[in-house]
Amino acid sequence: MANDLSNGFFSNFAPQNLFDEFNHAFKDLDSSATMKTDIVDHDDRYVVKVNIPGAKKDNIHIDYRDDTLRISASYDVRREDKDDQGNVLRSERNTSNTSRSFYLPDADKDQAKATFEDGVLELTLPKIVKDTDHDDHISIQ
Incomplete structure (x- = not known):
């Protein structure tokens, strides 16, 4: 009887599937x-392109100060598997927050432009124009 119970219990259990699912979940999170x-x-100018799959425009925040561009986003990753009759076999969801920072000196944040389409954020940050004709040195007379 113990043998029958263990065979029945483990007949639907495949250890390699557990590891496949575990690796798949972390691969999705990492990407x-x-x-x-x-x-x-x-x-x-600087041109910055950032892949933010699953994010909505309202959940993306961009900040530029101290010569550093900061981008943060929150997004939902949802997965639902159904059988042929439409019955849900598994439903997984993950809400994540992520951010990145980049040192981009002399960007003119007041002239910056941003677009977000198909999961790709594109920023154009013009550089501050420095007066190269102006000599910062003091001449001795």
Whole structure:
């Protein structure tokens, strides 16, 4: 009888599935939480592209101070598996907060522009124009 119980209990249990699901869950969290980012430094501006899958525009916050760009976001990752009849077999949800900071000196935050489309945040931060014709040195007469 003990053998029958253990065989019945473990017949639906596959240890490798447990590890597959565990790894899959952390892989999903890792890919969304790291905010994959590209930054291009042009002569007159910075262009920043950030992948924020699952985020809504209202849940993204951008701040620039002390020559540092800070981006934070909160988002929901939801997964629902159903059988052929539409019965829910599993429903998982995860709410996460993530942020990144980048040192971008001399950006003009008042002229910055941001768009968010298909999970990609794109920022254009013009650089402050410095007067290169002006000589900061004091001449001796």
